[in-house]
Amino acid sequence: MKRIPNLNGIWLAGLLALAAAPALAADGLSAHHAWVRAAPPMARMLAGYVTLKNSTDQPVRIVGAESPAFDAVEMHRSVIKNGVAHMIEQDSVTVPAHGDFGFAPGGYHLMLIHPKHALRVGDSVNMTLRLKDGRTVSFKMPVRKANGAAMPKHMQH
Amino acid sequence: MTDNNTKTSKTTAIVLLAVVAVASLALGLWLSQRLHQGSGEAASAGPALREGIPKGLHATVLPHGKPIAPFKLTDSSGKPFDVERLRGKWSFVFFGYTNCPDVCPLTLSILNGVYKKLTKTPADIANTQVVFVSVDPRRDTVPELKKYVHFFNPHFIGATGPIKQINDITKQFGIQYSYTKNAKSKAGYTVSHSAQIILVDPQARERAIFSPPHKIDKITAAFRKIRHYYEGS
Numbered sequence: 001m002k003r004i005p006n007l008n009g010i011w012l013a014g015l016l017a018l019a020a021a022p023a024l025a026a027d028g029l030s031a032h033h034a035w036v037r038a039a040p041p042m043a044r045m046l047a048g049y050v051t052l053k054n055s056t057d058q059p060v061r062i063v064g065a066e067s068p069a070f071d072a073v074e075m076h077r078s079v080i081k082n083g084v085a086h087m088i089e090q091d092s093v094t095v096p097a098h099g100d101f102g103f104a105p106g107g108y109h110l111m112l113i114h115p116k117h118a119l120r121v122g123d124s125v126n127m128t129l130r131l132k133d134g135r136t137v138s139f140k141m142p143v144r145k146a147n148g149a150a151m152p153k154h155m156q157h
Numbered sequence: 158m159t160d161n162n163t164k165t166s167k168t169t170a171i172v173l174l175a176v177v178a179v180a181s182l183a184l185g186l187w188l189s190q191r192l193h194q195g196s197g198e199a200a201s202a203g204p205a206l207r208e209g210i211p212k213g214l215h216a217t218v219l220p221h222g223k224p225i226a227p228f229k230l231t232d233s234s235g236k237p238f239d240v241e242r243l244r245g246k247w248s249f250v251f252f253g254y255t256n257c258p259d260v261c262p263l264t265l266s267i268l269n270g271v272y273k274k275l276t277k278t279p280a281d282i283a284n285t286q287v288v289f290v291s292v293d294p295r296r297d298t299v300p301e302l303k304k305y306v307h308f309f310n311p312h313f314i315g316a317t318g319p320i321k322q323i324n325d326i327t328k329q330f331g332i333q334y335s336y337t338k339n340a341k342s343k344a345g346y347t348v349s350h351s352a353q354i355i356l357v358d359p360q361a362r363e364r365a366i367f368s369p370p371h372k373i374d375k376i377t378a379a380f381r382k383i384r385h386y387y388e389g390s
Contacts, residue, residue: 037262040308042301047258072343078259080369084333085260085352089342105263113343146266
Protein backbone atom coordinates (compact mmCIF):
# COMPACT_ATOMS: atom_id res chain seq x y z
CA MET A 1 0.00 0.00 0.00
CA LYS A 2 1.84 3.00 -1.28
CA ARG A 3 0.81 6.21 0.35
CA ILE A 4 2.84 8.52 -1.83
CA PRO A 5 0.50 10.00 -4.42
CA ASN A 6 1.95 10.63 -7.85
CA LEU A 7 1.29 13.74 -9.89
CA ASN A 8 -1.36 12.02 -11.96
CA GLY A 9 -3.26 11.19 -8.82
CA ILE A 10 -3.27 14.79 -7.62
CA TRP A 11 -4.39 16.01 -11.00
CA LEU A 12 -7.18 13.43 -11.10
CA ALA A 13 -8.24 14.27 -7.55
CA GLY A 14 -8.40 17.94 -8.51
CA LEU A 15 -10.48 17.12 -11.54
CA LEU A 16 -12.82 15.01 -9.46
CA ALA A 17 -13.19 17.74 -6.88
CA LEU A 18 -14.20 20.09 -9.67
CA ALA A 19 -16.64 17.65 -11.23
CA ALA A 20 -20.19 17.76 -9.96
CA ALA A 21 -20.45 13.96 -9.86
CA PRO A 22 -20.04 12.67 -6.33
CA ALA A 23 -17.02 10.42 -6.14
CA LEU A 24 -14.89 9.03 -3.41
CA ALA A 25 -11.46 7.65 -4.06
CA ALA A 26 -10.23 4.90 -1.77
CA ASP A 27 -6.73 3.65 -2.42
CA GLY A 28 -6.88 4.19 -6.13
CA LEU A 29 -10.45 3.03 -6.69
CA SER A 30 -12.97 5.75 -7.45
CA ALA A 31 -16.65 5.86 -8.31
CA HIS A 32 -17.97 8.09 -11.08
CA HIS A 33 -21.39 9.00 -12.39
CA ALA A 34 -23.21 6.88 -9.88
CA TRP A 35 -27.00 6.96 -10.20
CA VAL A 36 -30.11 5.04 -9.35
CA ARG A 37 -32.76 4.69 -12.00
CA ALA A 38 -35.89 6.41 -10.73
CA ALA A 39 -38.66 3.85 -10.52
CA PRO A 40 -42.38 3.87 -9.76
CA PRO A 41 -43.13 4.37 -6.06
CA MET A 42 -44.24 0.75 -5.68
CA ALA A 43 -41.13 -0.71 -7.29
CA ARG A 44 -39.55 -3.45 -5.19
CA MET A 45 -36.55 -3.80 -7.42
CA LEU A 46 -34.36 -0.96 -8.65
CA ALA A 47 -31.07 -0.72 -10.44
CA GLY A 48 -28.01 1.39 -9.71
CA TYR A 49 -25.21 2.22 -12.08
CA VAL A 50 -21.67 3.50 -11.58
CA THR A 51 -18.32 3.55 -13.32
CA LEU A 52 -15.41 2.36 -11.19
CA LYS A 53 -11.91 3.52 -12.01
CA ASN A 54 -8.85 1.73 -10.78
CA SER A 55 -5.67 3.80 -10.90
CA THR A 56 -3.50 1.12 -9.29
CA ASP A 57 -1.28 -1.55 -10.83
CA GLN A 58 -3.46 -4.35 -9.48
CA PRO A 59 -6.91 -5.48 -10.57
CA VAL A 60 -9.54 -4.89 -7.89
CA ARG A 61 -12.23 -7.45 -7.22
CA ILE A 62 -15.59 -6.34 -5.89
CA VAL A 63 -17.32 -9.11 -3.98
CA GLY A 64 -20.37 -7.44 -2.53
CA ALA A 65 -22.41 -4.31 -2.03
CA GLU A 66 -24.71 -2.87 0.59
CA SER A 67 -26.78 0.21 1.22
CA PRO A 68 -28.81 1.31 4.22
CA ALA A 69 -31.60 2.27 1.81
CA PHE A 70 -32.31 -1.31 0.69
CA ASP A 71 -32.82 -4.73 2.26
CA ALA A 72 -30.08 -6.08 0.03
CA VAL A 73 -27.89 -5.14 -2.89
CA GLU A 74 -26.67 -7.70 -5.39
CA MET A 75 -24.53 -7.52 -8.47
CA HIS A 76 -26.32 -8.80 -11.54
CA ARG A 77 -25.77 -8.79 -15.25
CA SER A 78 -28.48 -8.53 -17.90
CA VAL A 79 -27.63 -10.76 -20.81
CA ILE A 80 -29.66 -11.06 -23.98
CA LYS A 81 -29.22 -14.53 -25.45
CA ASN A 82 -31.14 -15.47 -28.59
CA GLY A 83 -33.40 -12.48 -28.01
CA VAL A 84 -34.23 -13.49 -24.44
CA ALA A 85 -33.18 -11.23 -21.56
CA HIS A 86 -31.77 -13.05 -18.55
CA MET A 87 -30.42 -11.70 -15.28
CA ILE A 88 -27.42 -13.48 -13.89
CA GLU A 89 -26.17 -12.84 -10.38
CA GLN A 90 -22.44 -12.12 -10.19
CA ASP A 91 -20.37 -13.29 -7.24
CA SER A 92 -17.74 -10.74 -8.09
CA VAL A 93 -16.71 -8.24 -10.73
CA THR A 94 -13.19 -7.10 -11.49
CA VAL A 95 -11.96 -3.60 -12.19
CA PRO A 96 -8.77 -4.07 -14.24
CA ALA A 97 -5.49 -2.40 -13.27
CA HIS A 98 -5.38 1.13 -14.70
CA GLY A 99 -8.82 0.50 -16.15
CA ASP A 100 -12.46 0.92 -15.42
CA PHE A 101 -15.56 -1.16 -14.99
CA GLY A 102 -19.04 0.05 -15.77
CA PHE A 103 -22.30 -0.90 -14.16
CA ALA A 104 -24.49 0.43 -16.96
CA PRO A 105 -28.08 0.00 -18.25
CA GLY A 106 -28.60 -3.26 -20.10
CA GLY A 107 -25.47 -4.88 -18.65
CA TYR A 108 -23.94 -5.14 -15.20
CA HIS A 109 -26.00 -3.41 -12.55
CA LEU A 110 -26.37 -3.14 -8.82
CA MET A 111 -29.70 -4.73 -8.08
CA LEU A 112 -31.30 -2.72 -5.31
CA ILE A 113 -33.72 -5.05 -3.57
CA HIS A 114 -36.71 -3.82 -1.55
CA PRO A 115 -36.17 -0.11 -0.90
CA LYS A 116 -36.89 0.73 2.74
CA HIS A 117 -38.82 3.77 1.59
CA ALA A 118 -39.91 4.99 -1.83
CA LEU A 119 -37.21 6.95 -3.62
CA ARG A 120 -37.89 10.03 -5.67
CA VAL A 121 -35.86 11.91 -8.22
CA GLY A 122 -33.47 14.14 -6.30
CA ASP A 123 -33.04 11.70 -3.38
CA SER A 124 -29.73 10.00 -3.01
CA VAL A 125 -28.62 6.80 -1.34
CA ASN A 126 -25.34 5.69 0.17
CA MET A 127 -23.66 2.70 -1.38
CA THR A 128 -20.72 0.68 -0.13
CA LEU A 129 -18.88 -1.85 -2.25
CA ARG A 130 -16.85 -4.57 -0.55
CA LEU A 131 -13.53 -5.51 -2.07
CA LYS A 132 -12.01 -8.98 -2.00
CA ASP A 133 -9.23 -7.78 0.31
CA GLY A 134 -11.70 -6.47 2.88
CA ARG A 135 -11.47 -2.80 1.96
CA THR A 136 -14.57 -0.88 0.99
CA VAL A 137 -15.44 2.00 -1.25
CA SER A 138 -18.43 4.19 -0.49
CA PHE A 139 -20.21 6.78 -2.56
CA LYS A 140 -23.54 8.50 -2.98
CA MET A 141 -25.96 7.60 -5.76
CA PRO A 142 -28.48 10.25 -6.75
CA VAL A 143 -31.85 9.06 -8.03
CA ARG A 144 -32.65 10.30 -11.50
CA LYS A 145 -34.76 9.57 -14.51
CA ALA A 146 -33.18 8.26 -17.65
CA ASN A 147 -34.77 8.50 -21.02
CA GLY A 148 -32.82 5.59 -22.42
CA ALA A 149 -30.96 7.76 -24.90
CA ALA A 150 -28.80 9.33 -22.27
CA MET A 151 -26.59 6.46 -21.25
CA PRO A 152 -23.92 7.67 -18.90
CA LYS A 153 -20.61 7.86 -20.74
CA HIS A 154 -17.33 7.42 -18.97
CA MET A 155 -15.93 10.71 -17.77
CA GLN A 156 -18.70 12.69 -19.37
CA HIS A 157 -19.02 16.11 -17.75
CA MET B 158 -9.16 -30.82 -61.19
CA THR B 159 -10.95 -33.13 -58.80
CA ASP B 160 -11.14 -30.23 -56.43
CA ASN B 161 -12.59 -28.04 -59.11
CA ASN B 162 -15.11 -30.66 -60.08
CA THR B 163 -16.19 -31.11 -56.52
CA LYS B 164 -16.49 -27.37 -56.19
CA THR B 165 -18.51 -27.13 -59.39
CA SER B 166 -20.91 -29.83 -58.36
CA LYS B 167 -21.18 -28.27 -54.90
CA THR B 168 -21.87 -24.90 -56.48
CA THR B 169 -24.49 -26.45 -58.76
CA ALA B 170 -26.14 -28.11 -55.78
CA ILE B 171 -26.15 -24.83 -53.85
CA VAL B 172 -27.59 -22.93 -56.81
CA LEU B 173 -30.28 -25.59 -57.25
CA LEU B 174 -31.10 -25.46 -53.55
CA ALA B 175 -31.28 -21.68 -53.70
CA VAL B 176 -33.61 -21.82 -56.69
CA VAL B 177 -35.84 -24.31 -54.92
CA ALA B 178 -35.78 -22.20 -51.77
CA VAL B 179 -36.67 -19.00 -53.60
CA ALA B 180 -39.42 -20.76 -55.55
CA SER B 181 -40.97 -22.25 -52.42
CA LEU B 182 -40.67 -18.95 -50.61
CA ALA B 183 -42.42 -17.19 -53.48
CA LEU B 184 -45.12 -19.86 -53.55
CA GLY B 185 -45.52 -19.59 -49.79
CA LEU B 186 -45.79 -15.81 -49.92
CA TRP B 187 -48.28 -16.00 -52.77
CA LEU B 188 -50.36 -18.56 -50.92
CA SER B 189 -50.31 -16.64 -47.65
CA GLN B 190 -51.22 -13.48 -49.51
CA ARG B 191 -54.18 -15.26 -51.08
CA LEU B 192 -55.20 -16.64 -47.73
CA HIS B 193 -54.96 -13.29 -46.01
CA GLN B 194 -56.86 -11.57 -48.76
CA GLY B 195 -59.57 -14.14 -48.25
CA SER B 196 -59.80 -14.08 -44.50
CA GLY B 197 -58.24 -10.86 -43.34
CA GLU B 198 -60.32 -8.20 -44.99
CA ALA B 199 -63.68 -9.06 -43.51
CA ALA B 200 -62.40 -8.88 -39.95
CA SER B 201 -60.15 -5.87 -40.37
CA ALA B 202 -60.92 -2.32 -39.41
CA GLY B 203 -59.84 0.68 -41.42
CA PRO B 204 -58.55 0.92 -44.96
CA ALA B 205 -56.50 -1.89 -46.48
CA LEU B 206 -52.77 -1.49 -46.10
CA ARG B 207 -50.29 -1.62 -48.93
CA GLU B 208 -48.39 -4.88 -49.58
CA GLY B 209 -44.65 -5.50 -49.68
CA ILE B 210 -42.01 -4.24 -47.32
CA PRO B 211 -40.18 -0.95 -46.93
CA LYS B 212 -36.40 -1.31 -47.27
CA GLY B 213 -33.43 -0.41 -45.14
CA LEU B 214 -35.01 -0.52 -41.70
CA HIS B 215 -33.69 -1.48 -38.29
CA ALA B 216 -36.57 -3.85 -37.88
CA THR B 217 -37.73 -7.19 -39.21
CA VAL B 218 -40.83 -6.47 -41.25
CA LEU B 219 -43.37 -9.21 -42.00
CA PRO B 220 -44.37 -8.62 -45.62
CA HIS B 221 -48.03 -9.54 -45.16
CA GLY B 222 -48.37 -9.22 -41.46
CA LYS B 223 -49.42 -12.13 -39.28
CA PRO B 224 -53.04 -11.90 -38.14
CA ILE B 225 -53.37 -12.12 -34.37
CA ALA B 226 -55.77 -14.72 -33.05
CA PRO B 227 -58.11 -13.81 -30.20
CA PHE B 228 -56.65 -13.48 -26.71
CA LYS B 229 -58.04 -12.06 -23.52
CA LEU B 230 -56.09 -10.01 -20.99
CA THR B 231 -57.04 -7.27 -18.53
CA ASP B 232 -55.58 -3.81 -18.94
CA SER B 233 -54.17 -1.60 -16.21
CA SER B 234 -57.54 0.14 -15.79
CA GLY B 235 -59.28 -3.17 -15.24
CA LYS B 236 -60.89 -3.27 -18.68
CA PRO B 237 -60.65 -6.26 -21.01
CA PHE B 238 -57.69 -6.07 -23.34
CA ASP B 239 -58.27 -8.26 -26.37
CA VAL B 240 -57.48 -8.35 -30.07
CA GLU B 241 -60.14 -5.69 -30.76
CA ARG B 242 -58.07 -3.22 -28.76
CA LEU B 243 -55.32 -3.64 -31.33
CA ARG B 244 -57.53 -2.75 -34.30
CA GLY B 245 -57.39 0.72 -35.75
CA LYS B 246 -54.10 1.47 -34.00
CA TRP B 247 -50.42 0.92 -34.39
CA SER B 248 -49.29 -0.84 -31.24
CA PHE B 249 -45.85 -1.31 -29.78
CA VAL B 250 -46.03 -4.37 -27.54
CA PHE B 251 -43.35 -5.28 -25.02
CA PHE B 252 -43.31 -8.15 -22.53
CA GLY B 253 -41.71 -8.04 -19.09
CA TYR B 254 -42.42 -7.78 -15.36
CA THR B 255 -42.36 -4.98 -12.83
CA ASN B 256 -39.74 -6.58 -10.56
CA CYS B 257 -37.34 -6.26 -13.47
CA PRO B 258 -34.82 -3.58 -12.46
CA ASP B 259 -32.82 -3.13 -15.64
CA VAL B 260 -34.05 -4.34 -19.02
CA CYS B 261 -37.77 -3.49 -18.58
CA PRO B 262 -37.31 0.08 -17.28
CA LEU B 263 -34.66 0.62 -19.93
CA THR B 264 -37.00 -0.56 -22.69
CA LEU B 265 -39.99 1.37 -21.34
CA SER B 266 -37.84 4.52 -21.13
CA ILE B 267 -36.84 3.95 -24.73
CA LEU B 268 -40.47 3.49 -25.75
CA ASN B 269 -41.27 6.71 -23.90
CA GLY B 270 -38.51 8.39 -25.92
CA VAL B 271 -40.03 7.01 -29.13
CA TYR B 272 -43.49 8.16 -28.05
CA LYS B 273 -42.25 11.68 -27.29
CA LYS B 274 -40.55 11.92 -30.68
CA LEU B 275 -43.67 10.75 -32.45
CA THR B 276 -45.69 13.37 -30.57
CA LYS B 277 -43.83 16.01 -32.61
CA THR B 278 -45.58 14.77 -35.75
CA PRO B 279 -49.31 14.49 -35.03
CA ALA B 280 -49.90 12.10 -37.93
CA ASP B 281 -47.42 9.63 -36.46
CA ILE B 282 -48.66 9.70 -32.89
CA ALA B 283 -52.33 9.52 -33.87
CA ASN B 284 -53.67 6.04 -33.16
CA THR B 285 -50.37 4.84 -31.75
CA GLN B 286 -50.30 2.96 -28.47
CA VAL B 287 -47.72 1.29 -26.28
CA VAL B 288 -48.65 -1.89 -24.43
CA PHE B 289 -46.59 -3.51 -21.68
CA VAL B 290 -47.68 -7.08 -21.04
CA SER B 291 -46.60 -8.48 -17.67
CA VAL B 292 -45.67 -12.16 -17.81
CA ASP B 293 -45.49 -12.25 -14.00
CA PRO B 294 -49.17 -12.13 -12.97
CA ARG B 295 -48.41 -13.68 -9.58
CA ARG B 296 -46.67 -10.47 -8.48
CA ASP B 297 -48.06 -7.92 -10.93
CA THR B 298 -51.59 -7.04 -9.93
CA VAL B 299 -53.60 -4.71 -12.15
CA PRO B 300 -53.34 -1.67 -9.80
CA GLU B 301 -49.58 -2.14 -9.45
CA LEU B 302 -49.18 -2.57 -13.17
CA LYS B 303 -51.02 0.70 -13.71
CA LYS B 304 -48.72 2.64 -11.39
CA TYR B 305 -45.75 1.01 -13.02
CA VAL B 306 -46.53 1.79 -16.66
CA HIS B 307 -47.89 5.26 -15.91
CA PHE B 308 -44.62 6.16 -14.27
CA PHE B 309 -43.00 5.86 -17.69
CA ASN B 310 -45.84 7.46 -19.62
CA PRO B 311 -49.46 8.04 -18.58
CA HIS B 312 -50.59 6.98 -22.07
CA PHE B 313 -48.97 3.56 -21.82
CA ILE B 314 -51.21 0.57 -21.28
CA GLY B 315 -50.33 -2.31 -19.00
CA ALA B 316 -51.96 -5.69 -19.51
CA THR B 317 -51.81 -9.08 -17.89
CA GLY B 318 -53.94 -12.10 -17.04
CA PRO B 319 -53.73 -15.70 -15.95
CA ILE B 320 -50.73 -17.57 -17.36
CA LYS B 321 -52.87 -19.53 -19.82
CA GLN B 322 -54.26 -16.30 -21.25
CA ILE B 323 -50.84 -14.68 -21.36
CA ASN B 324 -49.63 -17.68 -23.34
CA ASP B 325 -52.39 -17.12 -25.90
CA ILE B 326 -50.59 -13.93 -26.92
CA THR B 327 -46.93 -14.76 -26.21
CA LYS B 328 -47.06 -17.91 -28.33
CA GLN B 329 -48.34 -15.99 -31.32
CA PHE B 330 -45.45 -13.56 -31.13
CA GLY B 331 -42.86 -16.21 -30.36
CA ILE B 332 -42.24 -14.54 -26.99
CA GLN B 333 -40.52 -16.80 -24.48
CA TYR B 334 -40.46 -16.35 -20.75
CA SER B 335 -39.45 -18.46 -17.78
CA TYR B 336 -39.01 -18.06 -14.05
CA THR B 337 -35.66 -18.63 -12.39
CA LYS B 338 -35.38 -19.18 -8.66
CA ASN B 339 -31.95 -18.41 -7.32
CA ALA B 340 -31.76 -19.67 -3.75
CA LYS B 341 -28.89 -17.33 -2.97
CA SER B 342 -30.51 -14.18 -4.31
CA LYS B 343 -32.85 -12.12 -2.17
CA ALA B 344 -34.66 -11.04 -5.30
CA GLY B 345 -37.01 -14.01 -5.08
CA TYR B 346 -37.36 -15.35 -8.57
CA THR B 347 -36.35 -13.49 -11.68
CA VAL B 348 -38.08 -13.75 -15.03
CA SER B 349 -36.20 -14.29 -18.25
CA HIS B 350 -38.18 -12.93 -21.15
CA SER B 351 -37.85 -12.13 -24.84
CA ALA B 352 -36.68 -8.56 -25.20
CA GLN B 353 -38.02 -7.70 -28.64
CA ILE B 354 -40.65 -5.05 -29.23
CA ILE B 355 -43.48 -6.18 -31.49
CA LEU B 356 -45.23 -3.72 -33.78
CA VAL B 357 -48.85 -4.57 -34.52
CA ASP B 358 -50.58 -2.85 -37.44
CA PRO B 359 -54.10 -1.35 -37.36
CA GLN B 360 -55.56 -4.56 -38.78
CA ALA B 361 -54.30 -6.41 -35.71
CA ARG B 362 -51.50 -8.12 -37.58
CA GLU B 363 -48.01 -8.58 -36.26
CA ARG B 364 -46.17 -6.30 -38.66
CA ALA B 365 -42.61 -5.83 -37.43
CA ILE B 366 -40.17 -6.93 -34.79
CA PHE B 367 -37.58 -4.66 -33.18
CA SER B 368 -34.70 -6.65 -31.70
CA PRO B 369 -32.51 -5.46 -28.83
CA PRO B 370 -30.43 -3.45 -28.24
CA HIS B 371 -33.18 -0.89 -28.70
CA LYS B 372 -32.43 2.68 -29.75
CA ILE B 373 -34.94 5.53 -29.70
CA ASP B 374 -33.85 7.00 -33.03
CA LYS B 375 -33.80 3.71 -34.89
CA ILE B 376 -37.19 2.57 -33.66
CA THR B 377 -38.74 5.97 -34.36
CA ALA B 378 -37.32 6.14 -37.87
CA ALA B 379 -38.31 2.56 -38.68
CA PHE B 380 -41.82 3.05 -37.34
CA ARG B 381 -42.32 6.20 -39.40
CA LYS B 382 -41.13 4.45 -42.55
CA ILE B 383 -43.28 1.40 -41.90
CA ARG B 384 -46.36 3.46 -41.12
CA HIS B 385 -45.94 5.79 -44.10
CA TYR B 386 -45.24 2.87 -46.38
CA TYR B 387 -48.31 0.86 -45.44
CA GLU B 388 -50.64 3.80 -45.16
CA GLY B 389 -49.31 5.10 -48.49
CA SER B 390 -48.67 8.55 -47.04
